[in-house]
Amino acid sequence: xxxxxxxxxxxxxxxxxxxxxxxxxxxxxxxxxxxxxxxxxxxxxxxxxxxxxxxxxxxxxxxxxxxxxxxxxxxxxxxxxxxxxxxxxxxxxxxxxxxxxxxxxxxxxxxxxxxxxxxxxxxxxxxxxxxxxxxxxxxxxxxxxxxxxxxxxxxxxxxxxxxxxxxxxxxxxxxxxxxxxxxxxxxxxxxxxxxxxxxxxxxxxxxxxxxxxxxxxxxxxxxxxxxxxxxxxxxxxxxxxxxxxxx
Amino acid sequence: xxxxxxxxxxxxxxxxxxxxxxxxxxxxxxxxxxxxxxxxxxxxxxxxxxxxxxxxxxxxxxxxxxxxxxxxxxxxxxxxxxxxxxxxxxxxxxxxxxxxxxxxxxxxxxxxxxxxxxxxxxxxxxxxxxxxxxxxxxxxxxxxxxxxxxxxxxxxxxxxxxxxxxxxxxxxxxxxxxxxxxxxxxxxxxxxxxxxxxxxxxxxxxxxxxxxxxxxxxxxxxxxxxxxxxxxxxxxxxxxxxxxxxxxxxxxxxxxxxxxxxxxxxxxxxxxxxxxxxxxxxxxxxxxxxxxxxxxxxxxxxxxxxxx
Numbered sequence: 128x129x130x131x132x133x134x135x136x137x138x139x140x141x142x143x144x145x146x147x148x149x150x151x152x153x154x155x156x157x158x159x160x161x162x163x164x165x166x167x168x169x170x171x172x173x174x175x176x177x178x179x180x181x182x183x184x185x186x187x188x189x190x191x192x193x194x195x196x197x198x199x200x201x202x203x204x205x206x207x208x209x210x211x212x213x214x215x216x217x218x219x220x221x222x223x224x225x226x227x228x229x230x231x232x233x234x235x236x237x238x239x240x241x242x243x244x245x246x247x248x249x250x251x252x253x254x255x256x257x258x259x260x261x262x263x264x265x266x267x268x269x270x271x272x273x274x275x276x277x278x279x280x281x282x283x284x285x286x287x288x289x290x291x292x293x294x295x296x297x298x299x300x301x302x303x304x305x306x307x308x309x310x311x312x313x314x315x316x317x318x319x320x321x322x323x324x325x326x327x328x329x330x331x332x333x334x335x336x337x338x339x340x341x342x343x344x345x346x347x348x349x350x351x352x353x354x355x356x357x358x359x360x361x362x363x364x365x366x367x368x369x370x371x372x373x374x
Numbered sequence: 375x376x377x378x379x380x381x382x383x384x385x386x387x388x389x390x391x392x393x394x395x396x397x398x399x400x401x402x403x404x405x406x407x408x409x410x411x412x413x414x415x416x417x418x419x420x421x422x423x424x425x426x427x428x429x430x431x432x433x434x435x436x437x438x439x440x441x442x443x444x445x446x447x448x449x450x451x452x453x454x455x456x457x458x459x460x461x462x463x464x465x466x467x468x469x470x471x472x473x474x475x476x477x478x479x480x481x482x483x484x485x486x487x488x489x490x491x492x493x494x495x496x497x498x499x500x501x502x503x504x505x506x507x508x509x510x511x512x513x514x515x516x517x518x519x520x521x522x523x524x525x526x527x528x529x530x531x532x533x534x535x536x537x538x539x540x541x542x543x544x545x546x547x548x549x550x551x552x553x554x555x556x557x558x559x560x561x562x563x564x565x566x567x568x569x570x571x572x573x574x575x576x577x578x579x580x581x582x583x584x585x586x587x588x589x590x591x592x593x594x595x596x597x598x599x600x601x602x603x604x605x606x607x608x609x610x611x612x613x614x615x616x617x618x619x620x621x622x623x624x625x626x627x628x629x630x631x632x633x634x635x636x637x638x639x640x641x642x643x644x645x646x647x648x649x650x651x652x653x654x655x656x657x658x659x660x661x662x663x664x665x666x667x668x669x670x671x672x673x674x675x676x677x678x679x680x681x682x
Contacts, residue, residue, distance in 0.1 A: 258631025298678040
């Protein structure tokens with residue numbers, strides 16, 4: 128940022144030198160026209176949004192001075208800085224205006240293309256609270272992990288009230304595959320840690336199992352039936368005697 | 375006033391007693407207000423950034439990371455691994471401390487970015503003097519002399535190898551004023567059997583008349599947390615060089631978004647032949663976005679089947 132201001136000062140110096148040849152009165156008369164031109168140019172140049180924002184920043188910062196009719200030479204120069212290139216005003220200031228957008232571009236680094244290219248990283252120089260950045264990183268990583276699991280295995284949509292059949296590998300039990308059939312009574316949506324709760328009857332005793340949806344130990348999920356329910360959590364089934372009577 | 379004068383007197387006495395050696399130490403100690411380097415010869419050492427061979431007693435530099443949060447993953451065998459994600463944000467060597475100038479070998483590492491307007495003038499002066507960009511966090515890591523790196527060297531996440539053990543230092547979360555049970559793990563007192571108003575109290579704090587006092591350092595209720603703690607032997611599960619992310623197993627001190635400091639483990643020492651030494655030097659022509667994450671090796675023996 129400091130070097131950006133340094134650039135501004137440099138530009139101002141250069142333009143002061145160049146304007147010694149130009150009549151100051153002429154500059155003051157055409158000043159308002161330049162300002163309008165700069166805004167127009169920015170809209171034409173908005174492929175680089177950062178540059179546009181730089182120009183708007185300039186106009187906002189120095190706007191009060193520019194509007195006043197008895198403005199000094201220096202502030203009129205500043206207002207013209209973004210408009211030089213479009214008007215092909217002076218050759219040495221053209222290089223300066225070329226420097227300006229590139230510098231701004233590298234400082235902010237938050238153009239849409241950049242963000243999409245490195246969507247995992249937050250913008251580099253932005254000064255945000257670190258815990259927010261950290262949480263953002265966690266969200267991205269969580270989303271990526273879910274995508275990866277979904278791309279590898281087909282996971283059907285599960286809702287409370289569905290009667291599903293699972294084939295689960297139990298690593299602790301010599302990797303035996305056990306088949307579990309029951310009704311989904313609860314879902315907890317939490318990204319990669321999404322879990323669902325299955326209730327079934329084994330030997331007349333109600334059993335509830337909690338499974339992570341994206342666990343690699345779940346080899347297959349098949350939806351057998353879809354019951355219509357009016358709750359998100361079917362905990363009332365615990366009180367009913369035999370929720371699986373029909374199956 | 376009295377304390378100040380006493381300190382003054384002692385300082386004067388110290389000065390008087392130390393005056394003859396002070397004078398003999400030349401004027402080097404008295405030139406505290408000059409910006410010019412004193413001797414050109416002191417800064418003549420050139421540190422070459424090239425891969426070396428790590429000796430068993432060499433110590434590499436540590437790095438600074440941001441704790442991003444925790445999650446859990448499944449490894450190759452279907453076991454769930456609790457994971458903390460650490461983000462090594464733009465680590466760079468910001469100062470080299472040498473035996474001839476400072477008297478010891480150390481590297482000061484900087485992490486993150488900061489704008490100049492957010493820093494104090496002495497800090498800005500430090501970064502300017504070293505010629506490195508402004509950094510958010512600085513930390514000094516003692517290293518051995520063969521592990522020195524030049525100023526400005528970037529430290530990649532590939533400084534660490536997946537599967538190695540590291541020690542992670544951080545500032546723990548503040549817990550406020552806590553009782554003896556939470557703070558020190560006291561057992562408390564019975565819930566019943568006539569216990570009255572003292573279920574979680576600390577009990578006795580000492581003896582009788584013989585010492586007649588409570589010994590210093592007695593564990594008592596008080597402020598807990600916001601202390602520097604080191605978690606030792608943290609296993610690195612995965613690294614992502616493209617984004618400078620580090621997946622480590624288990625917990626590390628501190629809240630989300632806090633800085634933690636990662637060093638090679640002291641107890642479970644990593645294999646010196648596998649570690650990049652002094653650090654990993656990325657080739658010039660690599661594209662950082664094309665790098666694939668590296669996951670630690672889980673071995674070929676199924677831990678679940680091997681248990682039987």
